[in-house]
Amino acid sequence: MSDIEVLKSSLLAAIDAADTPDALEAVRIDALGKQGSVSALLKTLGQMSPEERQVQGPVINGLREAVTSGIAAKKAALESAILNQRLATERLDMTLPAPESPRGTVHPVSQVMDELAEIFADMGFAVAEGPEIEDDWHNFSALNIPDTHPARAMHDTFYFPDQMAQKDENGDGKKMLLRTHTSPVQIRTMTSQEPPIRIIAPGRVYRSDSDATHTPMFHQIEGLVIDKGIHLGHLKWTLETFLKAFFERDDVVLRLRPSYFPFTEPSVEVDVGYSVVKGKRVIGGSEGWMEVLGSGMVHRKVIEACGLDPDVWQGFAFGTGVDRLAMLKYGMDDLRAFFDGDNRWLQHYGFNALDVPTLSGGVGA
Ligand code: 2U9
Numbered sequence: 490m491s492d493i494e495v496l497k498s499s500l501l502a503a504i505d506a507a508d509t510p511d512a513l514e515a516v517r518i519d520a521l522g523k524q525g526s527v528s529a530l531l532k533t534l535g536q537m538s539p540e541e542r543q544v545q546g547p548v549i550n551g552l553r554e555a556v557t558s559g560i561a562a563k564k565a566a567l568e569s570a571i572l573n574q575r576l577a578t579e580r581l582d583m584t585l586p587a588p589e590s591p592r593g594t595v596h597p598v599s600q601v602m603d604e605l606a607e608i609f610a611d612m613g614f615a616v617a618e619g620p621e622i623e624d625d626w627h628n629f630s631a632l633n634i635p636d637t638h639p640a641r642a643m644h645d646t647f648y649f650p651d652q653m654a655q656k657d658e659n660g661d662g663k664k665m666l667l668r669t670h671t672s673p674v675q676i677r678t679m680t681s682q683e684p685p686i687r688i689i690a691p692g693r694v695y696r697s698d699s700d701a702t703h704t705p706m707f708h709q710i711e712g713l714v715i716d717k718g719i720h721l722g723h724l725k726w727t728l729e730t731f732l733k734a735f736f737e738r739d740d741v742v743l744r745l746r747p748s749y750f751p752f753t754e755p756s757v758e759v760d761v762g763y764s765v766v767k768g769k770r771v772i773g774g775s776e777g778w779m780e781v782l783g784s785g786m787v788h789r790k791v792i793e794a795c796g797l798d799p800d801v802w803q804g805f806a807f808g809t810g811v812d813r814l815a816m817l818k819y820g821m822d823d824l825r826a827f828f829d830g831d832n833r834w835l836q837h838y839g840f841n842a843l844d845v846p847t848l849s850g851g852v853g854a
Contacts, residue, residue, distance in 0.1 A: 496526055497552050504559045510567050513560060520556050527553050594839020597815040598708050598827060602691050604846040605710055605811070608734040609689045612727065614712065617688040619674035621695070624655060624663035627673035631680075631794040632752040640669065647697050647705075667695035670808060672752065675713040679795035684802050685716040691811065702824055708811035715787065715797070715804035721755070724784055724805035728759055732781065736761070736818060740773040753785025753806060761817075772817065779817065782809035 490498070500520050507513035520527045530549045534542055595603075606616050629641055639645065647667040654662030674690035691710040696703065712731075714723065725745065733741045742762035750756045759782050762775030770777065784807030789799035812827050819838060821827070826834050 491548075493530070493548055493552055496530075497555060500526070500552075500556050501559050504556070504563050507563060508567075510564065510571075513563055513567060517560050520560075521553070527556055593842065594835050595842050595844075596827075596835065597819055597821070597838050597840070598811055600840045600846065601811050601815045601818070602708070602710070604735060605689065605691065605731075605814075607846050608731055609712065611734075612687075612730065614687045614689050617674050617678050617690045618692060619668075619671070619677050619690070621668055621693055622649075622665060623668040623673045624665055626663060627676045628666060628668050628670075631676045631791065632672050633788050633790040633794070634751045638751060645669065645696055645698050647695050669696055670694050671709050671711045672806075672808070675711060675806065676791075676795060678713070679715060679792075679797065684797065685714075686804070687714050687716075688712070704812075704824060704828060706828075707824070709808060710811050711806060711808040713787070713804060713806045715792070715802050717802065719786075719803040719805055721757075721786060721805070724757075724786070724807070727805070728782070728784065728807060732761055735814065736772040738773045742773075742775045744775075744778050748783060748785075750783060750785055752788050752791050754788045756783065756785035758783050759807075769820075781814065781817065782807050784808070 500516070503516045503519070504513065507516050519525055522528065527549075531553065534546060534549060537545060609616075625641070628646075629638070634640055646669050649665040651662065651664070653665050655665060656662060671690040671692050671694060674692070675688065678686055678688055678690075689710055689712045692708065693706055694709045695706050697705060712727070714727070725743070729741070729743055732743065733739055744760040744762065745757040746760065748756045748758040758780055760778035760780050761772055762777070763770045763772050763779055764774035764776045765771070770779070772779075784805065787804035787806050792799040792802055792804065812824055815821065815827075816824065821838060
């Protein structure tokens with residue numbers, strides 16, 4: 490056998506013996522690398538006479554071809570062997586439950602929003618939404634909140650710089666702000682939809698009066714009914730039904746205290762009774778009272794501001810903090826933790842995404 494045939498068989502044997510991609514790579518470099526045996530042979534072609542090259546050229550190129558295709562075939566074989574090995578060992582029994590991967594949880598605010606939507610849907614309320622950036626007519630004026638009212642003050646409201654004021658229909662500038670409650674959603678509904686109206690308006694609201702227990706953004710839900718012959722009894726029944734379903738207790742007792750809001754007359758603040766069980770406050774009974782929301786009959790001026798006749802249409806409305814309701818029902822004691830995004834808190838207080846609240850299944854998880 491010529492040396493080239495000897496070299497060829499020894500290289501093909503080395504290729505065959507390579508049992509890992511790295512070992513095969515070593516053979517490739519040893520043969521076809523810069524200092525490789527086949528590369529060296531190829532370089533000799535240059536010094537040969539044309540006749541000699543006529544003879545040796547095809548032989549040496551044949552060798553390079555054989556080694557190159559041998560290495561490529563072996564590489565493919567090794568890779569498919571490795572893949573089959575992995576497929577064999579990584580057999581996934583799809584019938585087995587998924588391994589306990591860290592699961593995202595539903596934030597308590599979202600859970601409570603879903604619970605409230607479920608409860609009010611059952612009473613025929615639709616969910617209405619609107620812009621978080623509002624103008625001061627929808628957020629204040631239409632709600633009978635006079636220009637001088639402290640709620641309008643800078644320390645309570647995030648205003649946009651005047652140059653961002655929008656021109657209203659008669660061209661004068663509407664001051665823009667971050668809504669301080671979701672009431673402008675109800676105003677937009679009353680000015681765009683014929684009564685009767687039954688809506689809840691959940692969403693983010695902004696107040697620049699944050700302190701240890703108040704955050705600049707929190708979540709509110711407000712409710713509104715506009716119809717004929719609506720009176721305080723309808724308000725009380727609706728609030729009792731909602732709070733009994735929400736706290737999943739039939740012994741929820743309400744206390745209505747006269748109060749004042751510019752957009753309702755009469756206005757009442759509502760407390761729920763609680764009992765102390767093993768030192769903890771439990772909703773139900775009336776050992777003590779906890780304020781949960783404000784409400785009242787929609788002020789005539791608000792109905793007029795929305796172009797409706799208050800002698801034909803009456804209504805009631807209420808407003809409450811969703812974060813606060815969540816703390817009352819699920820026992821959190823620090824509002825700020827709601828916004829920290831701390832995974833331990835979310836794993837502890839969060840809800841399983843599959844636990845979609847249904848009235849039949851008891852809205853709570
Ligand atoms: C329209 C007419 C009346 C909504 C109302 C309250 C009372 C109230 C506070 C509760 C806690 C805000 O989140 S909170 O700080 N809200 O007490 N809200 S009556 O009254 C309306 C709304 C819209 C058209």
